[in-house]
Amino acid sequence: MEKRSFSDGSRSGGSKLIGGSRSFGRSGPTEESSSTESSGFTGKSGPIEVDFLLKNAGSLVTIKDEDDDDAKGLGLITDGSVAAHEGVIVAVGTTAEIEKAFKDGVFVLRNDATVFDASGCLVTPGLVDAHTHLIFAGWRAEEFALRLKGASYLDILARGGGILSTVRATRRASEDELFLLGMDRLDQMLLCGTTTVEVKSGYGLSTEDEIKSLRVAARLGREHPADVIPTFLGAHAIPEEYAGNVEGYIEVLVSEMIPRVAEERLAKFVDVFCEEGVFSVDQSRRILSSAKDYGFGLKIHADELSPLGGAVLAAELDAVSADHLVMVDERGIRYMAEKKVSAVLLPGTSFFLAMDRYAPARRIIEEGVPLALATDFNPGTCTIQSLPLVMGIACLRMGLSPEEVIKACTLGAARALGMEEEIGSLEAKKAADMVVFDVPSFHHLPYRFGANLVKGVIKRGKIVVKDGCLTYARSQPGTRSDM
Numbered sequence: 068m069e070k071r072s073f074s075d076g077s078r079s080g081g082s083k084l085i086g087g088s089r090s091f092g093r094s095g096p097t098e099e100s101s102s103t104e105s106s107g108f109t110g111k112s113g114p115i116e117v118d119f120l121l122k123n124a125g126s127l128v129t130i131k132d133e134d135d136d137d138a139k140g141l142g143l144i145t146d147g148s149v150a151a152h153e154g155v156i157v158a159v160g161t162t163a164e165i166e167k168a169f170k171d172g173v174f175v176l177r178n179d180a181t182v183f184d185a186s187g188c189l190v191t192p193g194l195v196d197a198h199t200h201l202i203f204a205g206w207r208a209e210e211f212a213l214r215l216k217g218a219s220y221l222d223i224l225a226r227g228g229g230i231l232s233t234v235r236a237t238r239r240a241s242e243d244e245l246f247l248l249g250m251d252r253l254d255q256m257l258l259c260g261t262t263t264v265e266v267k268s269g270y271g272l273s274t275e276d277e278i279k280s281l282r283v284a285a286r287l288g289r290e291h292p293a294d295v296i297p298t299f300l301g302a303h304a305i306p307e308e309y310a311g312n313v314e315g316y317i318e319v320l321v322s323e324m325i326p327r328v329a330e331e332r333l334a335k336f337v338d339v340f341c342e343e344g345v346f347s348v349d350q351s352r353r354i355l356s357s358a359k360d361y362g363f364g365l366k367i368h369a370d371e372l373s374p375l376g377g378a379v380l381a382a383e384l385d386a387v388s389a390d391h392l393v394m395v396d397e398r399g400i401r402y403m404a405e406k407k408v409s410a411v412l413l414p415g416t417s418f419f420l421a422m423d424r425y426a427p428a429r430r431i432i433e434e435g436v437p438l439a440l441a442t443d444f445n446p447g448t449c450t451i452q453s454l455p456l457v458m459g460i461a462c463l464r465m466g467l468s469p470e471e472v473i474k475a476c477t478l479g480a481a482r483a484l485g486m487e488e489e490i491g492s493l494e495a496k497k498a499a500d501m502v503v504f505d506v507p508s509f510h511h512l513p514y515r516f517g518a519n520l521v522k523g524v525i526k527r528g529k530i531v532v533k534d535g536c537l538t539y540a541r542s543q544p545g546t547r548s549d550m
């Protein structure tokens with residue numbers, strides 16, 4: 068997995084037409100050779116074959132680097148086109164520029180190429196959901212009703228409800244059952260424009276049940292058009308059988324679960340719920356340090372309900388992100404800025420829990436912390452699956468601009484997954500992941516959050532949603548026995 072720094076300022080910019088005779092190497096000479104090799108294109112050996120072409124986009128949001136002189140950073144192109152080959156973008160520009168490149172023989176359109184006419188529509192990079200708890204059985208609708216009557220989250224936990232009831236249901240569910248639930252949920256996200264989804268385990272809380280959840284994540288990644296980025300969150304809660312014995316459970320996490328997840332290569336990241344009454348900063352450090360030794364990237368549920376110091380710990384351990392941050396203090400923000408730890412903010416959760424308090428997004432941006440927004444989709448504290456809905460809440464409750472929320476759900480979220488070189492913006496050599504919204508401009512995205520405005524979704528150069536309906540061929544449920 069590439070681990071190049073986001074702030075690598077040497078990325079080529081300037082011309083809107085990317086591709087053709089230009090070299091695809093974006094960075095220094097050491098990286099150029101491998102980049103060119105992997106793309107297979109140099110532009111010197113005849114025309115570039117295009118097998119996917121999106122054209123006439125009323126407004127094309129390409130997203131650019133922070134250091135781009137376009138203050139808004141959205142890299143807008145009016146009447147834009149995107150050409151791709153085998154799922155990878157080869158050129159982005161105005162429709163006129165791309166047409167000229169075809170005419171000049173720089174590109175050639177393959178006979179069986181897919182052409183998507185996005186006239187009058189807004190096109191953005193595929194949305195990236197950088198924080199979800201998608202794999203679970205057992206919704207908690209009754210708990211929602213209880214909460215409306217005034218029961219607190221801790222009241223519900225004390226009554227045996229809350230997260231541990233989801234753990235019981237998830238343990239009872241088979242891999243096939245969890246897989247089908249996951250497919251349905253990913254379908255709903257894809258219909259809302261999400262093409263890459265981070266998925267955490269954390270409702271198994273035993274070695275076998277956590278491995279089961281991560282295997283489901285792997286199978287979802289293979290079978291669903293959306294890319295699934297798996298995170299091991301065995302440290303999500305203390306399981307019932309370890310009540311009063313947190314140290315005993317940490318021992319299992321460190322000596323059994325993490326080595327096993329590493330051995331089976333089932334996760335890219337390890338995450339910890341660092342919170343009062345769950346895992347302390349010291350305990351979180353122990354778990355995450357062990358994960359780091361195995362080569363995992365790190366994430367932390369940090370400073371959500373109390374200012375415990377999770378953000379500082381994230382910086383100390385070079386975590387890729389610290390998530391939630393509703394209660395983060397100035398020190399935490401400064402440390403994160405210094406180490407360029409991404410802040411993954413989850414305003415849907417504050418909204419769903421009817422909290423008045425939201426993460427201090429403006430302070431986080433002012434200090435230069437890279438920002439991502441995500442759904443936190445889970446059965447207890449946020450059932451939102453739509454990133455445009457999260458964008459709307461972020462604008463209304465955290466004071467963010469439409470430009471900021473769109474960046475935070477694309478390139479910002481890609482960065483929070485260490486994938487900023489592969490997805491999150493529309494430029495040559497990145498994945499041809501795009502969303503076509505039936506709106507005239509990007510301002511409509513957070514503004515009209517109550518309806519699904521997605522008209523089409525393209526995943527790696529293939530149309531997977533058309534006219535608001537799924538078009539990919541889903542395998543028959545239960546027919547695969549590869550787990």
Ligand SMILES: [Zn+2]
Binds near residue numbers: 198200368443
């Ligand atoms: Zn979470």
